[in-house]
Amino acid sequence: MSLRLHNFSGNMRPHLPASMLASGAHHEGDGHALHQPVLVLNASYEPINVCAARRAIVLVLKGVAMTEEENGHFLHAARVAVRVPSVIRLLEYRRIPHQSRALSRKNILLRDRNTCQYCSTTLPSGELTLDHVIPRSRGGLSTWENLVACCHPCNRRKGNQLPHEANMKPAREPRSFNLHTSRHIMRLMGHSDDKWRKYLFY
Ligand SMILES: [Zn+2]
DSSP states (O other): OOEEEEETTTOOOSOOOHHHHHSHHHHHHHHHHHTSEEEEEOTTSOEEEEEEHHHHHHHHHTTSEEEEEEEEEEEEETTEEEEEEEEEEESSOOOOOSSOOOOOHHHHHHHTTTBOTTTOOBOOGGGEEEEESSOGGGTOOSSGGGEEEEEHHHHHHHTTOOHHHHTOOOSSOOOOOOHHHHHHHHHHHHTTOHHHHHHHOO
């Protein structure tokens, strides 16, 4: 599905020519907006996850979740206009297992808040890679504790060096990302989004 977005408050017209949406200054901001974090609530209103706006919109369009809060942006998917959510709620209750989350690229980027752990630049997921703090060539493993979000320039600069050799240390000690950590992250992110607060501090 092709999704395009423009600022709802900036232009109320529902259908702009595609060339206007795809060109120039709009484009970069649109990509960023689709990566904005959305709080996911269980049917019981318990916060259970954070996902990218693009994923949240797909869940709403598929009828799996409903929008509880909007973020003020408006998005066009084919001929359907959708308000970009800030908080969504699943329509069916899902039991959340008490085990830690799967190790995945997505979850490591989420843990590190899409921020390069060496130069502190925040980027869209597509512009980040995963860095082995201790390189694989030096015996480093692919684990929560040895993988961090990293921009491509920092990844190239560090190469196969150990952190002290490259004088590049991760901004934060990489940790496993369990449900407790994820709640902590959700609270941290909630500080910048008033719409999340009532769901996170109850
Ligand atoms: Zn970097």
